[in-house]
Amino acid sequence: MFDNHHSVALVLINLLGLAGIVVWYFQGRGRPMARLIVQILFFAGMTAVLWLSGILPHWVAETDLQGAYLAKSARILWWIHLAWTLVGFVRLYIVVDHRPREARLLQELVVAIIYLGVALSITGFVFGVPVATLAATSGVVAIIVGLALQNTLGDVFSGVALTLGRPYTLGDWIMLGNGTEGRIVETTWRSTHLLTAASNIVVLPNSVLAKLSLTNLSRPDERQLISVNVRIARTQAPYVIEGAMREALGNCERIVKDPAPLVALKDIDAVAIGVDLFFCVAGPANRLLARNEVIDSVHRHCEANDLSLAMPPQSYAILLPATGDQPQAKLMRSAGAL
Structure with a gap:
């Protein structure tokens, strides 16, 4: 039978463990x-x-039934409180690091490992079950389950790899190699959810996402460079056209001013001058409205500065000499049809 010293200690441990659970x-x-x-x-x-x-x-001498129950319950409570303390440190680290949602997969993985280790410890140290034999039996079962859930496990491990690699975080706007783009709104064990510009949710399995090339449009910040090509009829000097386009960009409110927008005279021919307008927007969601504003501003400034837009080169009409028995006439053909 347990001596009085050990009995009091075991009773005290049980009381502390139960009180800790309630608190x-x-x-x-x-x-x-x-x-x-x-x-x-x-x-x-x-x-x-x-x-x-x-x-x-992990070891207490047990000599009678009452002592055995006290010892087992005390050790079970001690191992449970050990697991809760470790899990508390893990979750507190995630909260202090200010990324509780994006690190959820990693947190759940660590917590699962802690609980699994404590469960095996209780099984081996408290109940005396040979853990090595149990692990061998569980390994066979794990192989069978792994083969049955191969695709699901691929998504799970891909999700863990993406979380550890951190190519993106929650809230980032990404563009995939297949053209899909959107903002990361949720990550789970199996999939990642994107909110597209059309307000649709695209669910991508993590194993598929891990194989695609990915561009993070939110790093180092969400500003994006956009270009608009304009062809202006060659009725004014190039510097006049450049000044008008610079003024058109300066009057747009939906583009950012730092870095400043640029006007590049790209080419010139007998009919028109090609101009590339470069400007930045605050984020991917602003691209459409900013482009619309720039096009409207260019049109208004062309009218104000007596400039006209030129047709694309494919629509030029060229003069060909008359051939054969045809009279000397001017034949008009489209350059695109030659």
Whole structure:
């Protein structure tokens, strides 16, 4: 039978463990720091009682039924509080690091490993089940389950790899190699959800996402460079055209001013001068409205400066000499049809 010293220690450990569970429950998830402090205090108290009594958490001499129950319950509670304390540190780190949602996959993986390790420890140290034999049997079952859930496990591990690699974070706007683009609104074990510009949700399996080339449009910031090509009839000098286009860009409110928009005279021929307008927008969602504003501003400034837009080169009409028995006449053909 247990001596009085060990019996008191085991009873005290059980009381501390049960009290810790009650206090932990009423703390709630909204106070992670207070919850962790409570977990540490109760776990430290239980550990101190074990150490002062000379009792090891993985071995206690059991000689009677009452002592066996006390010892088992005390050790189970100690291992449970150990798991909760470790999980509390993990979750507190995620909250302090200010990325609780985007690191959810990694957090859940670490928490699952902690609970699995504690469950195996309780099984082996408390109930005396040979863990090696259990692990071997579980390995065969794991192989069968792994083959049956091959695609699902591929999504899970791809999600973990994407979380660790961090090519994007929650809220980033990304563009995939297949042309799909949108903002990251949710990541789960199996898939990543994109909110597109058309307000649709695209669900991409993580294994598919990991194989596609990806452009993060939000890094280093969301500003994007856009170009608009304009052809102006050669009725004015190039510097007049450049000044009019620069003024047109300067009057647009939906484009950013830093960096400043640029006007590049790209080419010139007998009919027109090609102009490229370069400007930045605050983010991908602003591209359409900004482009519309620039085109409207260019049209208004062309009218104000007596400029006219030129036709594209493919629509030029050229003169060909008359052939054969035809009279000397001017034949008009489209350059695109030659």
